[in-house]
Amino acid sequence: MTYKIAVIPGDGIGPEVMDETVKVLDCVAKKFGLDFHYTYLKAGGCAYDEYGDPLPDVTLETALKCDVVMLGAVGGPKWDELPVDKRPEKALLGLRKSLGLFANLRPAVLFPQLADACPLKEEITKNGLDILVVRELTGGIYFGKRATEGDVAYDTMTYSVKEIERITHVAMKAAMMRSKRVCSVDKANILDSSRLWRKTVKEVAKEYPEIQLDHMYVDNASMQLIRKPSQFDVIVTGNMFGDILSDEAAMLTGSIGMLPSASLGEGNIGMYEPVHGSAPDIAGRNIANPLATIKSAAMMLRYSFGLEDAAKAVEEAVSKTLDQGFRTADIAGRERNIVSTKEMGDAVARNI
Ligand code: IPM
Ligand code: MG
Numbered sequence: 001m002t003y004k005i006a007v008i009p010g011d012g013i014g015p016e017v018m019d020e021t022v023k024v025l026d027c028v029a030k031k032f033g034l035d036f037h038y039t040y041l042k043a044g045g046c047a048y049d050e051y052g053d054p055l056p057d058v059t060l061e062t063a064l065k066c067d068v069v070m071l072g073a074v075g076g077p078k079w080d081e082l083p084v085d086k087r088p089e090k091a092l093l094g095l096r097k098s099l100g101l102f103a104n105l106r107p108a109v110l111f112p113q114l115a116d117a118c119p120l121k122e123e124i125t126k127n128g129l130d131i132l133v134v135r136e137l138t139g140g141i142y143f144g145k146r147a148t149e150g151d152v153a154y155d156t157m158t159y160s161v162k163e164i165e166r167i168t169h170v171a172m173k174a175a176m177m178r179s180k181r182v183c184s185v186d187k188a189n190i191l192d193s194s195r196l197w198r199k200t201v202k203e204v205a206k207e208y209p210e211i212q213l214d215h216m217y218v219d220n221a222s223m224q225l226i227r228k229p230s231q232f233d234v235i236v237t238g239n240m241f242g243d244i245l246s247d248e249a250a251m252l253t254g255s256i257g258m259l260p261s262a263s264l265g266e267g268n269i270g271m272y273e274p275v276h277g278s279a280p281d282i283a284g285r286n287i288a289n290p291l292a293t294i295k296s297a298a299m300m301l302r303y304s305f306g307l308e309d310a311a312k313a314v315e316e317a318v319s320k321t322l323d324q325g326f327r328t329a330d331i332a333g334r335e336r337n338i339v340s341t342k343e344m345g346d347a348v349a350r351n352i
Pocket of ligand 1: 075089092093243275277
């Protein structure tokens, strides 16, 4: 069986971290006798430069014919002045929406080897940290009606019961396989869309009597994440709150350079990308951390291909690489042995 993977390296450090990920996947293919077929596609600023469109039809059409999409990152200052429908971010949002990827899973796990890269006091994280942010990805304020009229501009946050129900089911099912706790984050003291969110989450939760469900306002949740992160297991939240909280959760693990993500829908196609962006300030210097993208590939093996052994092999190889002391600059902490993007990729590949 051939697994068809659309590879979209994108902009900035995207191509660098993607090269290392493909390197690792090639080793996985050899070890497990798998056949990965890669189709390289352009999206983001580089696609705008070539096609005048951040998400050209050929990219979308070809991606739809593949089993999964692996994406590096998009964006950069070069394209900052473009009108909103030409900006690189448009490619990302367009892919998510067109592929129907409404559920974004962002696991934040603190590796014990990186404990000193975590900005929190040791006593707060001594029992480790393992949070899964389940972010709604195709609704909310990202996709609501917006306009600029003279010197007034607005964006609208809209959620339907159906949209809330399906993301809640994803969170509940994920929690059933973990510690059976879900915290739903909203701003129900202010927003109508959040009140509907809370009511709907409560309804859906009745189908999962074993789950302990809590609700938290987003401002409090962002504080609690720092104060006592261990109180969280699965966090389910809307598009923008999830965007913000997942960056915060990422930093608790030492570096945003460590966080993978999976975006899933009702169909089989999934998209896998690191939580971090294109980091234009360090692009092209062979210093970016490829681990978030490599770990995203592990999620792909697990969620889209059902290859649990291969997924574990990648995750164990990453862990072993950290044990061996390999650190890119972002996770260096007190470690002095700083390696390049390529050296990190090579080390993980060897450990496969
Ligand atoms: C993310 C990013 C994107 C988002 C941007 C680049 C559009 O921040 O994936 O978290 O806001 O969703
Ligand atoms: Mg973000």
